[in-house]
Amino acid sequence: MITITFNNKPTELEDGMTLQKFVDKNGITATNIAIAVNNNVVPKDKWCETTINNGDNIFIIKAYYGG
Numbered sequence: 001m002i003t004i005t006f007n008n009k010p011t012e013l014e015d016g017m018t019l020q021k022f023v024d025k026n027g028i029t030a031t032n033i034a035i036a037v038n039n040n041v042v043p044k045d046k047w048c049e050t051t052i053n054n055g056d057n058i059f060i061i062k063a064y065y066g067g
Contacts, residue, residue: 002054
């Protein structure tokens with residue numbers, strides 16, 4: 001197990017998990033979101049190959065429309 005910070009909350013994960021597996025496992029709708037790992041946005045086409053590491057800070061931003 002590894003410990004990360006997800007949206008400012010300490011979270012434990014399986015070692016070797018990718019961003020795509022994290023999104024799928026947590027039931028996160030992958031539409032209109034951006035994921036930043038350690039303050040760097042990861043393009044959606046890189047989620048499957050981006051491994052989450054111990055101590056990473058993951059932040060998901062959901063886009064909303066309207067005013």
